[in-house]
Amino acid sequence: MVNQSSVVRRRSSDSVVGRWSLVVGQILLALSVCFLSEAAWAQGKTLVLKGGKLLTISHGTIENGVLVISAGKIAAIGAANSVQVPKDAEVIDVTGMTVYPGLIDSESYLGLTEISAEGSTNDLIETSDEIMPHMHVYDAFHAESELIPVARLNGVTNAIVAPQSQDTLPGQDSFIQLDGKSANDMLLVRDIAMPLNFTGEQRRNESWEKRKFPQTRMGLAAQLRQAFIDAQDYSERWSDYEKKKSEAPAKSDDKKSPPSPPKHDLKLEALLPYLQGKRPIVLAAQEPSDLETAVGLAGQFKLKFVLNHISHSQSVLDYVAGLKVPVIVGPIYEDPKNYERYDAVYKLPGELYKRGVKIAFASYDAHAVRNLPYAAGYATGFGLPHDEALKAITLNPAEIWGVADQLGSLDVGKTANVVVANGDPLDVKTDVKRVFIDGREVPMKSRQTELRDRYSR
């Protein structure tokens, strides 16, 4: 697909809008191909999970339920007596187990790092410039990372992969599934969204000696505005060109030379789908002042956005609710500020939920993706209802990322990303027993289980 888009990019005769709709179209095509291509690697056999407690997320809990998986999809679901078990199906008894949809991590760095302190294993962020929207995590995504099996063994089946946050515009996110025979299989949606980070961390002010532009938040904001204005101008230049070209006489004997196309600029081109509102910006801020500056910026350029973090914005939660956008909340283990009560950040998910805000949890990590459900569980000790916590790592993120037609709940027709565990998905004590991704049972093995088995003899 990368090559296809570059092919498209080189076809300068297309209008900017036309070119982009073509690209978007190809993305959608590729996406549907990804979602439909499991037959290539899946077993043909129909599987039946029988006797478990099904947490459907979308339509309640089914005790002693039956779930039928066929051709990578959930083919049927219901109470034991209401579902016909196909004759040739392989029946797996999951009596006493809890069955729930695969968990979705709304920000991870999976596939971009192996060992944090070893630079050669990291592809997390380009810090050479703050405006890097043309960085695509799919170009670095390492499908064979040892971290991925570790995460999926705890029931995480899908994740946003984002670049790290030291740039205001660090690049574009991809949405992955945590199993597949190659990166192509695992990268379900490329460039699904673009982070815009405005937390102060992006300032180039590590020391007075090493200071450079943008040293301040004023610098960061000015630079962002200029980037979006440049992208708007870029778009207009292409429109003008297209217009002139279409007005140019068709006859080749005309003496007038045809209009020449503007020079390509990958950086500005990368911003266009976001300026056109076709894909969401993930707007990260922590404190109210940064939040309002960032939201103002998004408003100025009519960017469609979801919020990220807002860990220290307790005082403006009604304002947040008024924005009517989802919030990727956390990490809830973020330390409170010294002026905040110990549970200020722990309470945030519950407080947002109370105000009607759709929330999703994220690990904001690579090695600790497996702990995603425990963060959600911890929030239940601070006012978030249990079912909402579970929703915030299943159906809510599926809706936020536009994949709810395929993922996030146990419903007929959805991709069979299914987890079988011996208890509450949100509890640290719960042991995940089986994981199905795309209808395939994933071996419960990782580098870590191999070490365990070798040394526990």
Add this chain to the structure above:
Amino acid sequence: MSRVNTLFSFAVVGLASLQAWAQQPAASPSRNEVLIKNAVVMTVTHGNIQNGTVYIKDGKIAAVGNDVSAPAGATVIDAGGKYLTPGIIDSHSHIALDDDVNEATSPVTPQMMMMDAFDYQDKAIYRGLAGGVTTSLLLHGSANMIGGQAIVIKHKYGASRDAMLFPGAPRSIKFASGENPKRVYGGKDQLPSTRMGNFAVQRAALVEAQDYMREWDDYDAKVKRGDKDAKPPKRDLKLEALADVLRGKLMVQIHCYRADELLTEMALAKEFGYKVRAFHHALEAYKVADELAAQGVAIATFSDWWGYKQEAWDAIPWNAVISMRKGVRVAIKSDSEDFARRLNQEAAKSMRYGGASEEEALKMITINPAWIIGVEDRVGSIDVGKDADLVLWDGYPLSSFGVPNKVLIDGDVYFDRSLPGFGMPRYKEGE
């Protein structure tokens, strides 16, 4: 003991008594008696008591059981069926040091006293308290092969500096090995930059301490013989501290990851005649658990943190339980302000990864870290005579959902979730 030896000892005692002074409690005021009733008392040492009562007098646990009645005048806390555990003990912390964790200018700095950097107003003490932590071991960092001397604190946020020190806690010193000293000094093109360099530095320091002790022994012998010209060697704080290591007066807490280095550190201890109290991090302990168990060395480890550096690459979340099953005393520690706030959740992971029992999991954050710190006869379980450091929980503590409701230290409520503001009855902002 000869006069000279006494002199030397005095010098050492001088340091020791300084530390002892530092660890003395402020005179405790007489206290009201407290009775916590209607709790599920998780004693750690003798099972759970349903509908149990704990009677506290003068800051100590005076009675535990089903048939404990309230003496007239005792403050009664009705637990309403909540779980009551001992206060959590964190055997590896760097909070309240205002970033003065590493004197990273020399790989051997045993004369560093963490007491000198103790920032008793650090809000991290409060946040740990609100997570149920009542005692922490504040250690020097891991930049140096031989770091500084630790302090043991109680999380009495709002109390005076001296009142926060754990009275009479034994002295510990921090050693480190592996990547950190390598990186810190190798990065400056200094020794050590390899593991060979690391252990050479450690061995050289210990040999120097032996020589120092011998010099004093020789001087002592001369004085004993009546040699009036005998001159005492120059006192050296660094070597005096190391001499205390060799004399077994400082408990040795070693930051160490890899299995081979765990073995090397144990061999070095044997060679120089000191004991390793615990290996910290010890993420590969599961590979050499039999050897650790044979030497009686404990580990203070993470539940499941891994992959942050090369020597954490073979970390597995089953480390705690595999090591425990092979006879190693295991503690789960924080080494971070973040983890310190939810060590109960971290300990509960051992129930999932390897199937530790509830009591085994709870031991990893109570009596086992108490042993590592050397205060296991004082705290770490709900037993008569121990300090009344207790946590009353909302929800089941060994789960994702357990949250401290009240935390008592020495019988006083230092944290109460139901209170507004910071939830600290003994602290007011701005004081």
